[in-house]
Amino acid sequence: MELTAQAQRPVGRRDTDGMAVASFVLGLLGLLVLNIVLGPVAIALASVALWRGTGRRGRALLGLGLGVADLVLLGVLMSLNNSVSWSFAG
Numbered sequence: 771m772e773l774t775a776q777a778q779r780p781v782g783r784r785d786t787d788g789m790a791v792a793s794f795v796l797g798l799l800g801l802l803v804l805n806i807v808l809g810p811v812a813i814a815l816a817s818v819a820l821w822r823g824t825g826r827r828g829r830a831l832l833g834l835g836l837g838v839a840d841l842v843l844l845g846v847l848m849s850l851n852n853s854v855s856w857s858f859a860g
Contacts, residue, residue, distance in 0.1 A: 789819035790830035797836025801843060809840030 793815035800808030816834035824830050 786819045786822040786824035787826045789815045789822075790824045790826040790833060793819060793833025793837065794829045795833075797833045797840060800840035801836065805840035805844045809837045809844065812837030812840065 793812045796808045796815065797812035800812060812833050816830045816837060819830040820827065820834070
């Protein structure tokens with residue numbers, strides 16, 4: 771008699787593939803809006819996906835690069851505006 775339930779689906783690879791895709795999408799979206807939030811989230815998701823051995827390694831690397839680009843863009847916009855945050859209104 772076995773009292774433990776069997777796993778419904780294999781976890782791991784599928785979850786990390788989702789993290790890789792999410793990091794790519796959030797990094798891409800972060801170039802347009804909320805780059806101070808979405809950039810670090812994209813970097814974290816891509817790092818975890820790469821560390822766990824995702825099947826979508828290229829997508830995770832793109833998410834990592836876009837997350838870094840989000841933060842670089844934020845730094846450039848902040849330095850052009852000479853403030854702690856950026857806005858287009860002068």
